[in-house]
Amino acid sequence: MQKYRLLTPGPTPLPENARMALGCEIIHHRTSKFRSVLADVLDRLKYVFVTKNDVLVFTSSGTGAMEAAVSNLAPRDGKVIVLESGKFSERWRKLCEKFGIEVVRYEVPWGQPFDSAKVAQLLQTHPDAACVYATLSETSTAVGHDIEAIGRVVRQHDAVFVVDGISGVGVMECQTDDWGIDVLVVGSQKALMGPPGLAFLAISPAAWRQIESIDRQAFYFDLISYRNALKGPDTPFTPAEPLVVALAESLKAICDQGIENVWRRAKVLAQATRESLLTLGMKLLAERPSDGLTAAFFPDGIDGRIFLEKLERKFGIKLAAGQGPVKGKIFRIAHMGMVDELDIIAAIAAIELVLVEMGQSVTLGAGVTAAERVIANDARVPTSMD
Amino acid sequence: MQKYRLLTPGPTPLPENARMALGCEIIHHRTSKFRSVLADVLDRLKYVFVTKNDVLVFTSSGTGAMEAAVSNLAPRDGKVIVLESGKFSERWRKLCEKFGIEVVRYEVPWGQPFDSAKVAQLLQTHPDAACVYATLSETSTAVGHDIEAIGRVVRQHDAVFVVDGISGVGVMECQTDDWGIDVLVVGSQKALMGPPGLAFLAISPAAWRQIESIDRQAFYFDLISYRNALKGPDTPFTPAEPLVVALAESLKAICDQGIENVWRRAKVLAQATRESLLTLGMKLLAERPSDGLTAAFFPDGIDGRIFLEKLERKFGIKLAAGQGPVKGKIFRIAHMGMVDELDIIAAIAAIELVLVEMGQSVTLGAGVTAAERVIANDARVPTSMD
Numbered sequence: 116m117q118k119y120r121l122l123t124p125g126p127t128p129l130p131e132n133a134r135m136a137l138g139c140e141i142i143h144h145r146t147s148k149f150r151s152v153l154a155d156v157l158d159r160l161k162y163v164f165v166t167k168n169d170v171l172v173f174t175s176s177g178t179g180a181m182e183a184a185v186s187n188l189a190p191r192d193g194k195v196i197v198l199e200s201g202k203f204s205e206r207w208r209k210l211c212e213k214f215g216i217e218v219v220r221y222e223v224p225w226g227q228p229f230d231s232a233k234v235a236q237l238l239q240t241h242p243d244a245a246c247v248y249a250t251l252s253e254t255s256t257a258v259g260h261d262i263e264a265i266g267r268v269v270r271q272h273d274a275v276f277v278v279d280g281i282s283g284v285g286v287m288e289c290q291t292d293d294w295g296i297d298v299l300v301v302g303s304q305k306a307l308m309g310p311p312g313l314a315f316l317a318i319s320p321a322a323w324r325q326i327e328s329i330d331r332q333a334f335y336f337d338l339i340s341y342r343n344a345l346k347g348p349d350t351p352f353t354p355a356e357p358l359v360v361a362l363a364e365s366l367k368a369i370c371d372q373g374i375e376n377v378w379r380r381a382k383v384l385a386q387a388t389r390e391s392l393l394t395l396g397m398k399l400l401a402e403r404p405s406d407g408l409t410a411a412f413f414p415d416g417i418d419g420r421i422f423l424e425k426l427e428r429k430f431g432i433k434l435a436a437g438q439g440p441v442k443g444k445i446f447r448i449a450h451m452g453m454v455d456e457l458d459i460i461a462a463i464a465a466i467e468l469v470l471v472e473m474g475q476s477v478t479l480g481a482g483v484t485a486a487e488r489v490i491a492n493d494a495r496v497p498t499s500m501d
Numbered sequence: 502m503q504k505y506r507l508l509t510p511g512p513t514p515l516p517e518n519a520r521m522a523l524g525c526e527i528i529h530h531r532t533s534k535f536r537s538v539l540a541d542v543l544d545r546l547k548y549v550f551v552t553k554n555d556v557l558v559f560t561s562s563g564t565g566a567m568e569a570a571v572s573n574l575a576p577r578d579g580k581v582i583v584l585e586s587g588k589f590s591e592r593w594r595k596l597c598e599k600f601g602i603e604v605v606r607y608e609v610p611w612g613q614p615f616d617s618a619k620v621a622q623l624l625q626t627h628p629d630a631a632c633v634y635a636t637l638s639e640t641s642t643a644v645g646h647d648i649e650a651i652g653r654v655v656r657q658h659d660a661v662f663v664v665d666g667i668s669g670v671g672v673m674e675c676q677t678d679d680w681g682i683d684v685l686v687v688g689s690q691k692a693l694m695g696p697p698g699l700a701f702l703a704i705s706p707a708a709w710r711q712i713e714s715i716d717r718q719a720f721y722f723d724l725i726s727y728r729n730a731l732k733g734p735d736t737p738f739t740p741a742e743p744l745v746v747a748l749a750e751s752l753k754a755i756c757d758q759g760i761e762n763v764w765r766r767a768k769v770l771a772q773a774t775r776e777s778l779l780t781l782g783m784k785l786l787a788e789r790p791s792d793g794l795t796a797a798f799f800p801d802g803i804d805g806r807i808f809l810e811k812l813e814r815k816f817g818i819k820l821a822a823g824q825g826p827v828k829g830k831i832f833r834i835a836h837m838g839m840v841d842e843l844d845i846i847a848a849i850a851a852i853e854l855v856l857v858e859m860g861q862s863v864t865l866g867a868g869v870t871a872a873e874r875v876i877a878n879d880a881r882v883p884t885s886m887d
Contacts, residue, residue: 119526126527126742137743138524140505141512141696143819174698175561176738179721213720304739310527312560312698312741332718334599335565352562353690355698355741356512357523433529 177302180314252283259405563688566700638669645791777868
């Protein structure tokens with residue numbers, strides 16, 4: 116009799132249509148029927164990514180597409196700049212090191228944003244850097260980085276600008292082409308509201324030229340094979356067909372809403388979440404917060420593991436814990452995809468109830484009231500009642 | 502109003518339970534609920550593979566797992582032996598070449614099986630070969646190779662024995678441990694009756710020692726990460742959760758039937774298919790046929806493309822065409838997974854009807870009668886009426 120309320124920054128809940136599509140009969144991928152679904156998915160992804168560049172679909176987690184953006188773009192024994200601010204931007208560095216690439220690190224503490232002026236300095240010191248690897252929304256800290264500003268800096272140099280948008284794209288503004296993002300990485304199971312198991316790259320003409328010029332260390336993720344298959348459109352290897360069919364439904368829902376409306380609504384949900392947690396006396400981790408998720412410290416005296424367990428056992432609310440240096444110190448709540456105003460209010464209410472049960476002096480309803488005020492003050496945002 | 506009858510060698514139709522499971526609510530993968538599904542899947546895969554070795558699950562096509570079996574096992578600048586007999590065994594060579602590994606090729610013409618004596622000779626000539634790459638069922642030619650005999654030869658040397666069982670395992674006998682297969686590669690969407698998008702490796706202790714000893718050219722497919730995650734059991738990166746949940750249902754069906762029964766029934770279906778096509782005057786491609794699929798040449802005077810189109814448009818029967826040197830010359834019909842006696846009889850009937858429509862002198866019912874005789878003669882096989 117318990118409802119399940121998935122509020123993690125990936126996977127996120129699927130729209131009903133997408134779930135139903137998952138259960139359809141398996142169709143063969145080398146058919147006009149599948150090709151028309153794939154063509155539709157590619158068109159809609161370009162709309163959501165705000166790009167005219169080629170978009171490629173991989174059967175893998177987002178990490179697979181990140182690997183592709185390293186093994187196809189950064190020459191072995193070459194040099195790249197990695198902007199590091201958490202567990203997932205750290206992965207750029209680990210990937211580069213694995214593939215024998217020299218990494219110039221620009222590291223900021225967890226919770227801090229990058230400074231584009233520092234990126235400009237690094238690019239001047241290292242004009243031979245082949246790529247700059249950055250992150251739109253750092254899922255481990257809930258920081259939303261200023262990719263627009265960093266893009267303005269990178270475009271003055273030859274380096275290819277690669278951005279991990281896995282948990283950011285589809286919930287916060289990302290003008291791929293206008294911001295000069297040469298390679299954008301996105302995952303299916305975050306703001307795109309698709310099932311986990313697909314990942315995407317959007318690749319600019321400049322990035323293609325670099326890919327063609329280097330000795331690619333890739334086979335399953337060899338981007339040239341994927342580009343050659345685009346004329347079908349096909350994928351070079353057997354795709355996870357049910358996931359593609361389901362994603363088509365999720366993307367239709369986003370396109371029907373309009374991507375600017377999705378971004379605007381997310382801003383309100385994010386603000387409502389932050390205001391309510393602050394009202395409950397919590398501290399937030401991110402100095403420049405992402406619109407996709409919020410990370411907050413557990414109050415003093417609260418055992419985070421017990422707190423999260425109670426939320427899940429009593430109310431079916433699944434939040435994410437902390438990772439790396441903030442493990443045991445923070446929780447993360449996502450507000451992307453099929454998460455609406457009342458889901459956030461419900462989560463805040465549950466947090467209040469669990470805090471009181473755990474002996475914290477919290478005014479019941481205070482957090483919920485703060486969230487409602489943010490929602491009420493934003494008359495422009497489409498709500499679940501529209 | 503047209504039924505869809507998927508008889509390709511991957512993807513294959515899903516059992517009803519598996520399709521329904523695909524449409525369930527998304528659950529987070531870092532939970533005890535998902536871990537118990539994954540543990541169940543791993544246990545059942547070991548049963549189906551007849552192995553006590555570690556089994557790893559990847560979110561990728563079978564090619565991804567093949568890449569893992571190259572980039573983790575064959576040292577760069579090292580040497581391996583590749584047994585090549587069609588499009589998919591050729592992929593072993595291409596993968597090895599991509600990763601800078603010297604390949605000693607043992608090539609047989611499409612449709613021919615490998616000779617284990619030749620493998621013995623090659624191993625004596627090249628005692629420094631790190632691996633031998635072979636194929637259980639060559640999907641492009643429908644040849645079933647004698648992996649047991651080749652395994653007897655390879656075990657007398659230090660080389661690691663790697664077998665592509667992607668379309669063979671789960672439909673034809675494969676005694677992974679007894680036959681000395683160090684690394685077995687399997688895909689979800691063939692005889693295992695799962696959705697496409699997952700691939701598996703079974704890895705022997707000797708293979709693990711080799712993996713530990715070399716500089717692995719892998720991150721997303723780094724096998725040590727997958728082994729470390731087994732204690733959860735987890736996967737190192739976000740898995741395609743709906744596919745795992747669906748596969749659990751498919752594997753339950755195989756385990757309930759019993760793997761020996763599955764193999765025995767497939768033998769009868771394969772024989773029924775071959776006898777009926779021979780009765781219709783067709784020639785088969787494979788000298789040593791696989792139990793999972795049959796490849797036959799189009800009769801003289803038949804345009805294969807039109808033949809396959811008519812089967813699909815009139816009867817919803819989807820067969821596979823030829824690839825590489827037999828493109829336009831053969832068709833392939835699969836008899837694995839959720840394909841039973843009456844599916845084969847229906848396909849043969851449709852083939853008879855289309856041949857007659859295309860002006861061939863074929864005795865209507867002759868192929869079907871031949872198939873029925875094979876089925877009737879085998880009293881031991883469980884039928885769809887049991």
